[in-house]
Amino acid sequence: MHAKDYIGFSILIGMVLVMPHLVGNDYYVGVLVFAAFNCLACIGLCLLMGYAGQISLGHGAFIAIGAYASGLLTTKMGWSPWTAMAAGAFLAMAIAFIVGIPTLRLKGHYLAMATLGFASIVHIVAVAAVDLTGGPAGVLGIPRIGLFGFSLDSDIQYYYFAWTAVVIGLYLAFNIIDSRIGRGLRAIHGSEDAASAAGVNTSVYKIQVFALSAVYASVSGSLYAYYVNYIDPGPFDVMHSILLVTMVAVGGLRHLWGAVIGALLLSLLPEMLSFAAAPLQAIGIEYKPDYDIIVYGTILLLIMLFLPEGLFAGLAAGCKSAWNLFKKILKGRPFVRE
Template sequence: MDGVHQTNWIGFVVFAAIVLVFPLIATQSFYITQATFAGIYTIVAIGLGMLMGYAGQISLGQAAFYGVGAYSTAILTVTFGLSPWLSLLFSLAVPALLAWILGHTMARLSGYYLAMATLAFGIIVYVVLVEWRSLTFGASGFYGIPTLELFGLRLTPGIPYYYFVWIITLLIMSLSFNIVHSRVGRALRSIHDSEVAASVMGVDTGKYKMQIFILSAVYAGLAGWLFAHMSYSISPGSFALNASILFLTMVVLGGSTSVWGAVIGAILITVITVIVHALGLRYAFITSDFEHVLFGLILMLVIIFMPRGLFPTLVDWITAQRPKEREEQQKQREESA
């Protein structure tokens, strides 16, 4: 195990411990609920971060896969009476199938062209969710989504669902760390650095890009499944373009070249959202439009001053400080001698 991989696992253990003790510190249900949403968003952000930071593909359609996962379980459990655990398979398979079709359709696109194509896909899915009223109930939303039960325990919103979501999120983090540090992860990094050079070296760039695109869609579908069974009701507005921009902001803020960047970005954006809503209750001029302006400003500032994101920039700064500290310690030893 190399040093970076070992450091990741040490950080993972510390982070998992913080997640486990958080409900003991923040006893108010509001904070538990927001922390649960942070876990759900983290799953989507990790998938998008791996797609952007490792495969070099920009997607503005993650909210569509997120929504498809949520509506798949809502339709199957409410309309057809299936078990939520059985509907989970469809919440993973349907986004994966759509990603496979989309990936083959847009195989020759990259960069901004791919971003615009995924943006169009997100808009199409949103319109379908609004207009197909006989199946999705349109803009009014889908109600009566059942609560999850695990070994006889009802996973109601609050501490039970918090732990359920974050255990799944930690498993997703663990899986993603293993992928990043595997042969597949090295191939993806080579594609991100130079797709032409990777192809010359024998890397099947099309296969790996397709695989990571499908994986990011599966992550989003899983998050949608978790969101639907936490909220009991869903509506198309939760899966519009604003949600895709929100996920993109998380990844860009934290840093797309690291799984930790996606985690940190999702948590920070959730905290910022909570602060904005709290200020909105106090100051009338702070509305939902203010939140959109703030996220746009964050995106702009990060791209200008921290193009790699918060986490990689922080790691680079710490790494640069270590030689200086060693030099100072060496000087002090020489002076004392």
């Protein structure tokens, strides 16, 4: 982690503290809680995609595993929410090893295909294994998680809790990137042959980072289950996995901050679009939430065309040129090329 990242952390923490006061409405605080869940899953996915260069189209399945493990173990077995969350994370990790070991030993994007199939299987099990998962009716009465004996009943309490989890998750991820392990992962992305010639055990590292990203997704799913207190298969379909990949790609694969920005932006987008519905109505266009998917597609297309490195890299480049222009203005020569 570099000095700039610590500045990033300060900005993030500052925004987390300020945002509830700006939105001042429980509904929007709730939206920001959901954004936190997506952020957490996207941080893990970014480690896998952006740093190790492997694609998973099935991270929604790991979110489902975390959510269902938490939901079922707390309601049916009476486990504490924390133990159930740990069990879910452990299960997700174990399943990631089972899916990852045969696919990640191969070169190429076998992982993408395997995880896509895996996501469908998990969704089908959630719908059809009625005795275990409750089927389409889902799991009811999941308790709220508590913290050191405090319950986190209000939205605002859960908001701070969920975003603390994001900050911790981001901190751990940054530390991994800035270590011999992280450099090994980035090396695999650069050239797998050269990474192994430098002594990096490439297949083991790819499997480990896949398992780690599954743990991030699973924890995100558990936190989701404890927040909404009710889960059904609906949110865990394959489209959700694709949406997570879109979030990371829009924000910028190559950097963890990109994952945070992408997850935040696309999580808040439906709300922004519903704001836009009223003015559109005034000029005679009726905007329906169904159209959201078109807007997502358009955004992804535009980003891929004009900012292929993602929003974060685009913002960083924009800030840099703005800063250079500012320095020139201070010197009084804004239009002189140096």
